[in-house]
Amino acid sequence: EVQLVESGGGLIQPGGSLRLSCAASGFTVISNYMTWIRQAPGKGLEWVSAIYSGGSTYYTDSVRGRFTISRDHSKNTLYLQMNSLRAEDTAVYYCARGRGVMSSHLDYWGQGALVTVSS
């Protein structure tokens, strides 16, 4: 059974750093397109970052240069390193699996990790 479990969320001051983890089971993270999607309180879904099966990484403009997506095959875990956090980064962050090796529909989602950026 495919499962994704996020961890690492919390309250952080503006300018701070946080690393989200997404532990996968039932498949290997290097085999699929993996993404981070966020949802600000009371708002819709926003694509944040993705990594292709081949390892290429991509970011939405508002986080490029501040966030880094990565994965660890040995731990079967996806990460999102978030630096220079801003109030507007406050959201629930979901990791999601794409059905293919590149941009594709998202067939499994984690439960989400809440990141609150506030002083």
Added chain:
Amino acid sequence: EIVLTQSPGTLSLSPGERATLSCRASQSVSSNYLAWYQQKPGQAPRLLIYGVSSRATGVPDRFSGSGSGTDFTLTISRLEPEDFAVYYCHQYGDSPPRDTFGQGTKLEIK
């Protein structure tokens, strides 16, 4: 970037009725890479439809998707109490990825 506009913002219907949700794209969606998700309060989104009209595993056949180019529709043929939720459309498939989501349609009980 392709902008997806969903309508209506809120749809008020009763169980047993038919629901029709719209998603309009600002430009043609390549290869019909259009998906629909259902999200209930406090939960992660759940994939319902991909490739415009293919149902995801375990999705009841009262859910159907249609459309092409820039206009897409999610239809729920006969609403069950558990169908009241927020629905999002999602376009994908570009390389590099430029995934976007619609702003959502809230389906509420009348």
